[in-house]
Amino acid sequence: MADELSPHQAEELARRIVELYARAEYELLQRLATHLAKGLDADEHWTERQLLELQRFRQAATVILEKLSTDSQAVVAEIIGAAGNRGAALATLGQAVSGGIASTAVDPYAVTAIAAELDMKLSASRGRIYRSVDDIYRTVIAETTPLVNMGTMTRRDAAQRALTKLASNGVTGFIDRTGRRWEMSSYVEMASRQATKEAAIQGHTDRMIAQGHNLIIISDVPQECADCRPFEGKVLALKPDGQHRTLDDARDAGLYHPGCRHSQSRYQPGRTRSFGETADPEGDKARQKLRYLERQKRAALREEAAAMDDDARAKAKAKAKAYNAKIREHVATTSAKRQPHRERAGFTAAR
Template identity: 30%
Template sequence: MKGVNPADASRVLKTLVDVWDTAAERMLLTVARRLARGIDEPGWAEQKSREALAVSGELRGIMRQVPTEETAVAALQEAYALGERAAESLGERFVASNPSKVIRLATLFARKLRGTYVPVTRAHEDVFQRAVTESELLMQTGTMVRREAVASTVDRLLTEGVDRFAAGDGKRWHLDAYVRMAGRTVAQHTMIEGQLDGMVARGKDLVVISDSVRECRLCRPWESKLLSISGSSVGAEVDGLVVVGSVAEARAAGLWHPNCTHRADPYVSGLTRVPEPRENPEGYEQQQKLRRLEREVRQLKRTLLAVQQLGDTQAARDLRRKIRVKSEQIAAHTEASGLNRRRERERLVGG
């Protein structure tokens, strides 16, 4: 009997992630198209300065249109149901639904997403304003026409991450990457809660953490270990195995971090076979390298999306070349490591 697969978090979040990806794309296009408008006309810089408030209004409007609460509730209801179905392998059907728990998790998640509205808007305002000012300074060198100067400046600003925002963890995030991280974390948590609630409803208290070929240092101590859902069985011996801790303790120590691949398999005395843990830190590093390459190619495509609004510039041509090179690196890495290449993770929308 297997517990819910954490990888399913991506599937239940697809609609929500697509909505936010589209919002992120629209914000970037708003800035780039405003910069491109009238770029060959005299007095361009002065006109752009007068448009700053209008750009801010457009950006805020995009963020206000994102249906956060409804999409979060729908995604987490599906996640919880997946967890419940995993518990049904234990036999008799029970209605273990906990709608208040799902609503609470969805509300917290939606609040976290709403907390991005102001910093994301300000970050894109900075891109617009700095692109105007710094491209004018670049033109003063006398080596570039305005279109090339603006394209080069936008390329540099986005590469430097000026469109990123500071989250509560102190890191600077692109909106799409932040929504993916926060969403997968809460969806994974909700799926596991659905499974554990279903097990408790059936009078089951023990799970065994699966062995993963891509474990990290946080998860490795818990692989193939028995855990108590309630905590009441900690220290007990079952089939010669000691229940080493509670689910809450393992989670607090780092188990089920973002992108974790471990399951909590139901443990049935006399039936469940506990796998031998196999350390494979290389597998984790290979997966992390692939995630990094995927982020990098999305960053290049994000930058190209903005830069190409300014026409066929040298910056746009360079970005297309870099995207081809990065795509070749991903192909080589997946072939060498045996990891699946998921091209949707390389796209701006739908990854």
């Protein structure tokens, strides 16, 4: 439908933010491995030397994160505004509207508030990134020394083992309102996609109301989750009308949660078709497994970034290749749809 708002039409904008943070994480891990490798094979005083290298790494990390902050703020303002305008434009397409109503602007305060909230979340995330990589550096040093002293392995092997384990987890410690913990790339993607979706919905809803339309219908999507499944095909009111459940009520009950892929479009009584039961729980399970495989492949790519020699790099590449094969098999045998951009971790071609 011409006036249908699909989250995917706005979420593609969020990829720009995700790419910024993925690149920063990847570069930080590369820098971390470089500094830890200084004097690793020949220096008897490697542990003492690492106190100086830690300071140098912190300086490099600060530069990377300051650039990330500048770039992130500019991109957030741009994409949230674009998402709001896109939502409004979709509500206008195909409408015969008189009196200039179609040119009514999206509520700038609402869109600005969405951008400010996202920027606040991302700003807090940058502090967590710095603390996380600093902790990784200290932990590698702390775990390496005892293993070397016991004579169980070389300093290089011990340091690489500790770094690989920590890099596999990535930058963690991100906690959402429900208490769920996220890895950095997943958290930034979730927050950015949700904000662009919120802005698009705001623009779409504002424009629908301005055009005198109060009813919308929620789409059917495959592989839907249990939270938003009850709203598929339901007619909702943008403003209370005494007959229909409102969009705000539906959202409070789970519709348009982070990751929700449903869309909304104008409902015209007597003309718009609804639909019956469309539950797809098996599809949801397939999609969730694909998300798991994507996370594992990203972990392997982070291990590659943190490799201190060719052997460790080859092992990480082999692991990433194995998960790539699992992803191919999974999408070939289930209804899950592959999204290659979700499998990247800092765009390894940048090495």
